[in-house]
Amino acid sequence: MRVLNPFALTLTHAEFRDAFNAGKISVQVDPAAAAKYLSARLLLPFVMLPVLGVGVALALSGWIWTGLAVLTIGIVAPRLIKRSAPHFVLTHALEDKGVYEEATRTNLLRVTPVT
Numbered sequence: 001m002r003v004l005n006p007f008a009l010t011l012t013h014a015e016f017r018d019a020f021n022a023g024k025i026s027v028q029v030d031p032a033a034a035a036k037y038l039s040a041r042l043l044l045p046f047v048m049l050p051v052l053g054v055g056v057a058l059a060l061s062g063w064i065w066t067g068l069a070v071l072t073i074g075i076v077a078p079r080l081i082k083r084s085a086p087h088f089v090l091t092h093a094l095e096d097k098g099v100y101e102e103a104t105r106t107n108l109l110r111v112t113p114v115t
Helices: 013-022 031-042 044-060 064-083 085-095 097-105
Strands: 025-029 109-113
Touching: 013 025, 013 085, 013 097, 025 085, 031 044, 031 064, 031 085, 044 064, 064 085, 085 097, 085 109, 097 109
Parallel strands: none
Antiparallel strands: 025 109
């Protein structure tokens, strides 16, 4: 159960962008929720599985080091993408009104005034 922040602000996208650039608001992004959001948005499981399959196929067909390198990329790249998800969400919320509205509606992005 999430406790709603009583000091959270509801701003339009233009107000959000201007207040953020002026340093008048503090923005918190939930890292776990941002990772799930980005994974779903980029379809990471559907990209990762074929890459892993190609890596296994290369390793089994004699290209062992190349196959292991592709497997490593297939495992590490999605983790790095998920790790940078909060920054991605904040950057895209500042640029795109739709992303901002979805992020605030789902409580992925919380805006509070700077005290």
